[in-house]
Amino acid sequence: MESIKDKVAIIGMGCTKFGENWDMSLTDMVVDAAYEAFEDAGIEPKDVQAAWLGTYMSGLSGQTLAKPLKLAYIPITRVENMCATGSDAIRNAAYAVAAGVCDIALALGVEKLKDNGYSGLPDTELMQGLNFSENTYRSRTFTAPGHFAMMATAYFNKYGLSPEEGKRALAMIEVKNHHNGSLHPKAHFQQEVTLETILNAPIIAWPLGLFDCCGVSDGAAAAIITRKDLAKDFRPDPVYIKALQIAVGPQEGYMSTEYDWTYVEETFRAGQVAYQEAGIKNPRQEISIAEVHDCFSITEMVIYEDLQFSSRGRAKDDIEAGFFNLDGALPVNTDGGLKCFGHPIGASGLRMMYEVYKQLQGKGGPRQIKNPTLGLTHNLGGTPGSATISVLIVGN
Numbered sequence: 001m002e003s004i005k006d007k008v009a010i011i012g013m014g015c016t017k018f019g020e021n022w023d024m025s026l027t028d029m030v031v032d033a034a035y036e037a038f039e040d041a042g043i044e045p046k047d048v049q050a051a052w053l054g055t056y057m058s059g060l061s062g063q064t065l066a067k068p069l070k071l072a073y074i075p076i077t078r079v080e081n082m083c084a085t086g087s088d089a090i091r092n093a094a095y096a097v098a099a100g101v102c103d104i105a106l107a108l109g110v111e112k113l114k115d116n117g118y119s120g121l122p123d124t125e126l127m128q129g130l131n132f133s134e135n136t137y138r139s140r141t142f143t144a145p146g147h148f149a150m151m152a153t154a155y156f157n158k159y160g161l162s163p164e165e166g167k168r169a170l171a172m173i174e175v176k177n178h179h180n181g182s183l184h185p186k187a188h189f190q191q192e193v194t195l196e197t198i199l200n201a202p203i204i205a206w207p208l209g210l211f212d213c214c215g216v217s218d219g220a221a222a223a224i225i226t227r228k229d230l231a232k233d234f235r236p237d238p239v240y241i242k243a244l245q246i247a248v249g250p251q252e253g254y255m256s257t258e259y260d261w262t263y264v265e266e267t268f269r270a271g272q273v274a275y276q277e278a279g280i281k282n283p284r285q286e287i288s289i290a291e292v293h294d295c296f297s298i299t300e301m302v303i304y305e306d307l308q309f310s311s312r313g314r315a316k317d318d319i320e321a322g323f324f325n326l327d328g329a330l331p332v333n334t335d336g337g338l339k340c341f342g343h344p345i346g347a348s349g350l351r352m353m354y355e356v357y358k359q360l361q362g363k364g365g366p367r368q369i370k371n372p373t374l375g376l377t378h379n380l381g382g383t384p385g386s387a388t389i390s391v392l393i394v395g396n
Helices: 026-041 063-069 085-098 144-158 163-181 195-199 228-234 265-278 297-306 315-321 337-341 345-360
Strands: 008-015 050-054 076-079 104-111 203-205 219-227 239-248 289-291 374-383 386-395
Touching: 008 026, 008 085, 008 228, 008 345, 026 063, 026 104, 026 219, 050 063, 050 085, 050 345, 063 076, 063 104, 076 085, 085 104, 085 219, 085 239, 085 345, 085 374, 085 386, 104 345, 144 163, 144 203, 144 297, 144 374, 163 195, 163 297, 163 315, 163 337, 219 228, 219 345, 239 265, 239 345, 265 297, 265 374, 265 386, 289 345, 297 315, 297 374, 337 345, 345 374, 345 386
Parallel strands: 050 076, 050 104, 289 374
Antiparallel strands: 008 219, 008 239, 104 219, 239 386, 374 386
């Protein structure tokens, strides 16, 4: 199988402020993100030869991009792949460029969720009238916090953590993420939160409290992709794609009594293939920065192990040692993650790449880490027993 490693590069990126963007329409956010990316790459809309729109529910077709950006008569494709939607838009655009179908492609992810008044992520199965008898693991009592709370209690039990030890480790992740988010002007939540506040917050689904769960936001982010040999015609510091992998599970976790809820098989599988494609032997040592899907604090903790940043059952030790902090050996979620940006589904993967892109260029501002060379983004769609996972790796 041929690798995409170093065949294409990202030459421009843009990102709106995430949050309750009552004063911005979907179109406003598309224009905001796209034109920052155009300016960053030094191009105009007429230079784009093909585009991919990533959205879970906020855009019906490619016309969501064509009309506001005046992308006249070019191919534009809408993609949706659960929470990996934005990353899949990058993946499709990058493969098209690598295949020689186009030289300059736009990938843009956007979601407008706050205006619908729904307090969580929309229940698309209910809206589409799907037959729930075909989804026996789901019910009208299903909640995402409930599922990931099961992961937390299973993890505590398997690795011998008392409830107090486990909750403290999870709280330390959120102290880190809120610190990082407080340094980012585009984050939804921009305040430090103390360990005591997190531990004493109202419980959502035990042991997960209010600060263990990410919020819902509006937002958009965009990337301009071109061939490697053209990249430096646009800018001196392009970011090169090293691996693009997606793993989709067949719901084995819900069908097998052997699944113990302490890992996500799809994350491990996607990571393994991505590392092989990028030529990475030791991700703990070789990855400089990672943006991972911290929909819940336990998710981030388990991701550390699934992506081989930490040994199985030892993530707590690395958390307590500050290994994943801004000044640690492998900073994770340097922009505050989903916890501080929220989760406008189609935009999240591109927002993650926006942070890694800026960090690799040395433009992270007060969040800037030391001498990054390889960055990773990770999205998780679904739940522990059945997930859609993306792992993208880029470098300079």
